[in-house]
Amino acid sequence: MPTPSMPPAEKPGASGAAPRSRIQERNRARILDAALEVFSNHGFRGATIDQIATEAGLSKPNLLYYFDSKDAVHSALLSRLLDDWLEPLRQLDAAGDPETEILSYMRRKLAMSRTYPRESRLFANEILQGAPRLERFISTELRALVDQKAQVIARWGREGRIAEVDPHHLIFSIWALTQHYADFAAQIRMIRGAEHDPQDGAEAFLSHLYTRMLAR
Amino acid sequence: MPTPSMPPAEKPGASGAAPRSRIQERNRARILDAALEVFSNHGFRGATIDQIATEAGLSKPNLLYYFDSKDAVHSALLSRLLDDWLEPLRQLDAAGDPETEILSYMRRKLAMSRTYPRESRLFANEILQGAPRLERFISTELRALVDQKAQVIARWGREGRIAEVDPHHLIFSIWALTQHYADFAAQIRMIRGAEHDPQDGAEAFLSHLYTRMLAR
DNA sequence: ACCAAGTTTGACCATCCAGTCAAGAAGCAA
DNA sequence: TTGCTTCTTGACTGGATGGTCAAACTTGGT
Structure with a gap:
């Protein structure tokens, strides 16, 4: 296996590890807060990624840059x-x-x-x-x-x-x-x-x- | 406006009125029972008409023959x-x-x-x-x-x-x-x-x- | 200034799902 | 049986929604 360190290959700050950059920290926090608002008011099925993204001030694909899926957001929240x-x-x-x-x-x-x-x-x-x-x-x-x-x-x-x-x-x-x-x-x-x-x-x-x- | 009495134009046994036929009574009861099961376990958004219909032993269009919409089923239940x-x-x-x-x-x-x-x-x-x-x-x-x-x-x-x-x-x-x-x-x-x-x-x-x- | 990595997004796809429709299959009264 | 009404369904439509992607735009280190 050649030298260069493996590229991340996973979402930024995905697992328990602390978020790398300031942007990461800010956006992941915003997303989780927005998700809490939306999930708690509409339940898992009743919530949409778009709603959460909008509430967090991001676009949907941008949200999915930080979390793999709707499920991943929900899990992180829980x-x-x-x-x-x-x-x-x-x-x-x-x-x-x-x-x-x-x-x-x-x-x-x-x-x-x-x-x-x-x-x-x-x-x-x-x-x-x-x-x-x-x-x-x-x-x-x-x-x-x-x-x-x-x-x-x-x-x-x-x-x-x-x-x-x-x-x-x-x-x-x-x-x-x-x-x-x-x-x-x-x-x-x-x-x-x-x-x-x-x-x-x-x-x-x-x-x-x-x-x-x-x-x- | 010609004579013939207005056709029903609304769903069978729709409003408070008692269901007309035996089939009506049976199927409306089945639907409401199935809907109770499904809505109470998944919430309104999480429930699908198909699920309710299957649980009631009917096809989806058949369910919609008895109730105008998913909302109507839910309202009737409530x-x-x-x-x-x-x-x-x-x-x-x-x-x-x-x-x-x-x-x-x-x-x-x-x-x-x-x-x-x-x-x-x-x-x-x-x-x-x-x-x-x-x-x-x-x-x-x-x-x-x-x-x-x-x-x-x-x-x-x-x-x-x-x-x-x-x-x-x-x-x-x-x-x-x-x-x-x-x-x-x-x-x-x-x-x-x-x-x-x-x-x-x-x-x-x-x-x-x-x-x-x-x-x- | 320059470059590589990190970030953002418009456009897109596939699937799910509520609701429609027209045609066919019982029920039923005569 | 005949003819009318009630019931049932396969096939479909349109919109919503989760998720992808490649192309752009920022950012930060040198």
């Missing part, structure tokens, strides 16, 4: 998201005060729903379709983390430090309640009027709810 | 659903025992999530996309019903018969928690293993939760 998705639960500390830890977890999830509603809807869209692209992530990483934290919560219950409740359902309830404010925001706005923030009063309500439920 | 959707909340009785009424409402919604998960996902899909086709329904009928029942719950709180909680958030929480078991069933299955029913233990958990929260 894998960027998944790490952050676990973080709030990871922070639940087995050594902390049980009620404080659980309430803090709820608050972190609620904050994420407020700050990253598009990410939440993207995730919800995936799961509604049966989560084919998330199967690996959910049944390995997420499942392991949930099981681990569920054991912590179960122990707290056995030790009498909080009420004994099914820890999996407790975690699911936090997901359901907090994500509802992002995923169903459209409905909440229509019912309470667009002048309210959908989350107004949510934190107080949920704090009350979990305080009551976990009290011994 | 309007059939919306009535039933309000029913559980309608039954919440201002004259009943507060805790019993609220717990019963939660159980009715949970039962619907178990019995009609496809309907729940269809609804969720719509709202995720911003609910453009449900705007009228939500901001009029649903909103009016919710506001009315919220007043009932607020009164119960003022009368000291249950804890004082924000009644809108209470209703939203019941929606979030019960629908989660239908809409996110795929995720729950992956985390708890496919051998469990996603709803196993849910009723006990939710009963506990609301009993604790509403106790004075």
Whole structure:
């Protein structure tokens, strides 16, 4: 094999590697942001590359210069998201005060729903379709983390430090309640009027709810 | 204009009117059932007429003989659903025992999530996309019903018969928690293993939760 | 200024998909 | 059987959309 180093032969900054140039960094970021906007509002099938490109201020072929395909954009978006998705639960500390830890977890999830509603809807869209692209992530990483934290919560219950409740359902309830404010925001706005923030009063309500439920 | 009575000029059994023939009734029912299956799994954009027709055991042009368009199928499906959707909340009785009424409402919604998960996902899909086709329904009928029942719950709180909680958030929480078991069933299955029913233990958990929260 | 690499795009192709149409195949009443 | 209506479908159209390509245009190092 002759000397000259192999030409890239793959899309610029394609795999995990950091983008090479400043232009790359800027455009890949723009594309992912635009894609988040479009995918979260229309779902995978409902989104078009043209829409994403326009939203990102690029032409369609230009977008396809940075990502191989619509699927590739979507995948990149998801894998960027998944790490952050676990973080709030990871922070639940087995050594902390049980009620404080659980309430803090709820608050972190609620904050994420407020700050990253598009990410939440993207995730919800995936799961509604049966989560084919998330199967690996959910049944390995997420499942392991949930099981681990569920054991912590179960122990707290056995030790009498909080009420004994099914820890999996407790975690699911936090997901359901907090994500509802992002995923169903459209409905909440229509019912309470667009002048309210959908989350107004949510934190107080949920704090009350979990305080009551976990009290011994 | 000559005598002969105007020919139908519209699709058979199109508007609210009952289907004329037995064939009509059978095929329209098949189509709507197939459409529910397909729309709830793939969303509106992700579904194709061909898919629905095949699922219903018809050819595409035959399906279009019964419904003007993909939109028409979807609309028919939604309007059939919306009535039933309000029913559980309608039954919440201002004259009943507060805790019993609220717990019963939660159980009715949970039962619907178990019995009609496809309907729940269809609804969720719509709202995720911003609910453009449900705007009228939500901001009029649903909103009016919710506001009315919220007043009932607020009164119960003022009368000291249950804890004082924000009644809108209470209703939203019941929606979030019960629908989660239908809409996110795929995720729950992956985390708890496919051998469990996603709803196993849910009723006990939710009963506990609301009993604790509403106790004075 | 010059060149090679990186970036951008207009034009294009292939496929998918909603919806049409005309002709044929049941159903059905007499 | 006859004749009319209802139902069914193969073949088609037009537009949307994912993706390609070669030719241009920038950029940055020398």
